[in-house]
Amino acid sequence: MERPDEVLAGVVDRLPVGVFALDEDEAVVLWNSHAEHLTGWPPDRVLGTRLTEASMDGPALARIADELRAGRPFTGRVPARGSGPTLYFRAVPVTVPGLSVVGVLQDVVDTRAGDEAFALLDALWESAPVGLAYFDTALRYRRVNGAVLDIDGGTVDQRLGRTLEEVHGAVGATIADGLRAVLADGAARPAVPIRGRLWHGDGPPQEWRMSMYPVHAPDGEMIGCGVVIVDVTVAEKTRRELARVAAQREHALNRYQSLIEATSAAVWVREVDGSARRDAPGLRAITGQSIAAMRGWGFLDAVHPQHRDAWRASWEQAVAAETAEVFSQVYRLRTADGGYRWFRTRAVPVRTEGRVAQWVGTETDIDDGVRARDRLDLLAGATLAMNSATEPEGELGALADALVPDFADVCRVYLVDPSRTGGGVTGRRSVSRTAPGLPESPMGDARFVFAATHPIARCVRGGAPVLADVPRVDTRDWQPTPEMAQWGIGVDAHSVLVAPVLSGGVVVAALLFVGVGDRPRYTEDDLGLVGELGTRASTAVERATAFQQSRQVAVALQSAMLTDPPTAPGLEIETRYLPAAAGLAVGGDWFDAFPLPGGDLAVGVGDVAGHDLPAAATMGQLRSMLRALADADHPPSTAVAALDRVATRLAVTRFTTLVHGHVVQRAGEAVFRWSNAGHPPPVVVSAAGEPAFLTGDVGIVLGVAPDTVRRDSEIVLPPGSTLLLYTDGLVERRRDPDGRANADLLELVRAHAHRPLGEFCDHLVRDTAADTDDDIVVLAVRVA
Known part of the structure; x- marks a missing residue:
């Protein structure tokens, strides 16, 4: 051989x-x-x-x-x-x-x-029995032969465009130093011995002889370096992959071309610059365009005007990128019937010899999925909007704001009269919203009368959603005013949806949604959405009605229980109350100040768990009981202990904090004697404005251990000093990792201690750093 x-x-x-x-x-x-x-x-x-x-x-x-x-x-x-x-x-x-x-x-x-x-x-x-490699002046791989791959592994793609250091680690740095010397003086370096591990330093130990030489262009300019590599460690072997890779790419291109010729799906081929030269029967079947209209950049004419510029900009950016892999875009496409549907474009480049030869893409109709997702988003947004309002009509207005223009171009709310005759309905127009850019739909008289065949009358009578097309001519079903008819023609109104709103099982309002222009016509699929919107609006209306009733009761409780403080000789008294629940006038926190027989002043603040109507009722019971139990002949702890036993026996409360005390005049001095049932400690402010927490005994909260022994604490209040009682809503924070809340309260008190007592209380409530949205109660007593 x-x-x-x-x-x-x-x-x-x-x-x-x-x-x-x-x-x-x-x-x-x-x-x-x-x-x-x-x-x-x-x-x-x-x-x-x-x-x-x-x-x-x-x-x-x-x-x-x-x-x-x-x-x-x-x-x-x-x-x-x-x-x-x-x-x-x-x-x-x-x-x-x-x-x-x-x-x-x-x-x-x-x-x-x-x-x-x-x-x-x-x-x-390529077939030389020695390794050959070529590098540009930045010492990046530009070409290698198969023998190099045999010597130290890896692929061509893992080298091209990368430096020796990136591919071979420390040994690569040594080789690069030799090539830099070649670039510096233009002299070849024959048979340079190199020893080490190639391929990121993970290869086996090897030895090579590397000959390094400069490479010049025809004009003499040095354009890079060449290296001849001889492996002197192991026997030579040959492995060629380039032909296989080229064959695979050619096969892929032929497969794509065969797919285009054989399929009728929405598959298309575009040129390297992004334009269309080949016919795309599947896409034309969707858009209804002719071959001539689609060619070049004409296919963009079928993209919705709102998406066209963004689509083209993204497409041009993709085709211009040398490393582009996949192009994907979601947009609305005009269909052959003149309407628009949501599609997703996905395209991949087909490369030949490393260069993009053409693009192959598909169009997928995702309209049903997009609209289903949008319906869920709209439903969630509308529900959140309604939950933020506390008035029935306010909730319906919030609903309209949430749905225009995402779901409808016009939304109207009609409040329906309870009495109906002959199948028609009457009532009052309550809310009207029109999408930006459209002329406002004419309202006319706030009162309305709809015949029995009108969609709103059909909805009210049947208690179910109704879908209807807007007629192109005047009909007895609609009988619009001339202004409304002219408006509908001008904006190209095409379809409406009506949903009922119920309260107590009776339709009390109707929601009307109008679609105009290029908005897709409402379909049977939309009836489910507006039906759910009507159901949630019904729940919101009933909840708002109940809320209003609760608020009226709360107002009555406030008037009866949160009374103005009394006057007391030598003392100035101010109180403030800020409820936590929006719209309610009272919650579970309370204050009280009332005279005792003999001239002493009873004061206290309490906090019942919760800020709803039951908490307010419990607060009223406890406040009334404490007034009945307070006695100038006995210390405050006696009344607190008695209140704990009675309230527990009657199951009035299971968790209430309380500070109750007496301000008494003794030998010309004001003395504060108090008992604390698990409540934040009172604050005393000296005449000089320096605040401090009172450090008396703190017992267990009410409703837990009614037989516990209660104790009293006592302090003298010098002239000019201020006693401050409060609930935890004034100081609590959701996050207080460094325990700064109490210190910040003292800083707030110190900053405003010099103010008149009323302003002092106002600033405490207004400037507090508390963020738990709890009730806030403040009771301040200043000694003359």
Whole structure:
């Protein structure tokens, strides 16, 4: 069997171009048979001599030799002596041991042979038994042959565009240092020994001989570096993947083309610049466009005007990106019937030899899914809007605000009279919303009368949603006013939906939704949505009605229980109350101040868990009981203990905090004596404005252990001092990791202690940093 080097020598000798090679002394060491044919000189006459001594043009060859000595390749024409042909001459310097130049000779008229020669030279590059790599001036991989992959693994794609350091780690840095030296002085570095592990430092231990040389353009500019790599550690092996990858890409392209020709689905092919040249029958079936109308950029005419500019900008950005992988866009597309539906475009580039050759895409109708998702979003938004209002009509107005313009171009709410005759309905127009950009729909008289055949009358009578088309001509069913008819024609109103709103099982209102212009017509699928909207509006209306009733009761409780403080000699008293629940006038917190027999003043604040009507009722009971139990002849702890026992026995409360005390005049001094049942400690402010928490005994809350022993604490209130009682709504925060809430309360008290007592209380309530939305109660007593 012939050795590989013998096979390679035989191939070179039979090439249809002259091939020669020079050694380091510029003597000819290779001269194949076609070189003999072109020049007339046999190998035994040329081998061992300088090429400039041959029978070709001596001065021209001398100039070529100078270029090659300088490390620059040469390509050009050289006339042969005598009557021989003009030869095409191409030579490059090399750093292969024993060689300095490799070149070809070719008859200038034999262009086919030249192409074949260069193809064969490329084949030699790929099949060479040594590793060959080319780097640009930034030392990024630009080309490698298969032997490099055999030496240290990986793929071409994992190298191209990356630096040696990125691919090979520390060993790559060593190789890069040698190449930088080549770029610096233009001198080749033959047979540089390298030892280590390639491929990110994870490969096996290896040794190489690397010859590094500069690469020049025809004008002499240095454009990169070449490396010849010889693995001196393991035996050579060959692995070629480029042909397989190219075949796979060609197969993929053919498969896409076959798909386009065989399918009737909405699949299309676009050119590299993004324009359309090929027919797309599936897409045309959707849009109704002709082939001529779709070509070029005409396919964009079917995109909804609101989405067209964004669609084109995204598409042009995708086709301009060299690394584009997938283009995806969701938008509305005009269909053949003139309406619009939601579609999703997905497109991928088809590459040939690493370049995008065309784009293949599909159009998927996602209208049902988009509209279903939008319906859920609208339902959630409308529910949230209604829940934020506390008036029945306010909730219906919030509903209209949430649905225009996302679901309807016009929304109206009609409040229906309870009495109906002959199938018709009467009532009052309550709410009207029109989408921005549309002229306001005329309201006319606030009262309305609809005949029995009108959609609103049908909805009210049947208690179910109704779908109807807007007639193009006046009919007895609608009987619109001339202004309303003119408005409907002007905006191209096309369909309506009506939903009932019930309270106590009776229809009390009707919701009307109008679609105009290019909004998709309402369908049977929309009836379910408006029916659910009507149901939720019904619940909201009933809840708002109950809320209003609760608020009226709460107002009565406030008037009865949160009375103005009394007057007391030598004392100034101020109170403030801020409920937590919006709209309610009272909650579970309370304050109280009332005179005791003998002239003492009873004061207290309490906090019943909750801020609803039951909490307010419990608060009223406890407040009344405490008034009955308070006694000037007994300390405050006696009344608190008695209140705990009675309230627990009667199951009035299971968790209530309370501070109850007496302000008494003793030997010309004001003294505060109090009992604390699990409540935040009172604050005393000196006449100089310095606040401090009172540090008396704190017992357990009411309703837990009614037989517990209650104790009293006592402090003298100097003239000019202020006593502050409050509930935890004044100080509590959701997040207080550093325990700053109490310190901040003292800072707030200190900042306003100099103010008149009423302003002092106002600032405490207004400027508090508490954020738990709890009731706030403040009771302040200032000693004259």
